[in-house]
Amino acid sequence: MEEDEIIVRRILQGEQAAFRSLVDIHQPLVYHMINRLVDHEDDRQDVCQEVFLKVFRKLPSFRFQSKLSTWIATIAYRHTLNHLRRTKRAATTSLDKVSMKIEDHRPLADQQIDQNYITNQVHHMIRQLPEKYRIVLTLYHLEDMPYAEIAQVCDMPEGTVKNYIFRARKLLKEKLERIYKKEELL
């Protein structure tokens, strides 16, 4: 928290290098979130840029009531959702009736099942999940964010976060088991 305070104060004093280091520190978090939500690769960089410009504009209103990373993630999440709404590319899948329409790209019988191949398939399956599932999975697994912070970012109760993480993983498991036998994955 102290480091956050120092960097924010330096930026507010007009130190441009401090803003650059803020971008350097938080760009993996923002990029991971955007990468999982925005399907079009060309748009990802633009959205990242817009998020950081918004962070710069809103920084004077940051009151240190949460961690800087949580605040930035909240901005990134809301901005990305607005972007998806604007470009009408948002996943319209209902959370109650989630069905993943992934083609079963199973390797040929004589090919050995390669771990990287499966990992890529899981990544592809994640992209088919509803956006709320994708974001909670990303924040929990890639960013090691605690449930309370994820709840803050996504503006939902902690119980819902846990539920979404569980349901998302279960969906991935079911899909994977439809393509491979359990023994093949061990």
Add this chain to the structure above:
Amino acid sequence: MKELTEAEIRKMLEEQSDVAGHQLDSQDIGVYEVIFTALNEAPTGGLPMDFSNRVGDLALNNALRKESRLKLLVQWAVAFGALALSALILWIFQPGFASQFHATWYELRWIITFSLVMFIGVQAADYIFLKRRKYRGES
């Protein structure tokens, strides 16, 4: 990438056991291990090396532009204020000349209104298009 042991996976899954409410066998854990490995791996691709420099420059330019726009606004406000003040002084000390001056302005009211509306319209359009372009670094 984080390497997870079976015990760690089991622990993470049990955290949501109140929601899950079902038992997992070792084969299930194996499938989850595959999923966890993929989930813990960062997606491919990334931002360019000079991303922070570019965003930093853009943020500074935007701030400067905003500042200069504010300055321009203040200049216009001062100019209009001075004009109103001089009209008031003229009206107090030279009422005859002021009414003649007023009549001339009144005759030109449509031209003045049109010019003002056009000026504001062009400025607004320029601002809107500039705002669209600036995020793509074309400004």
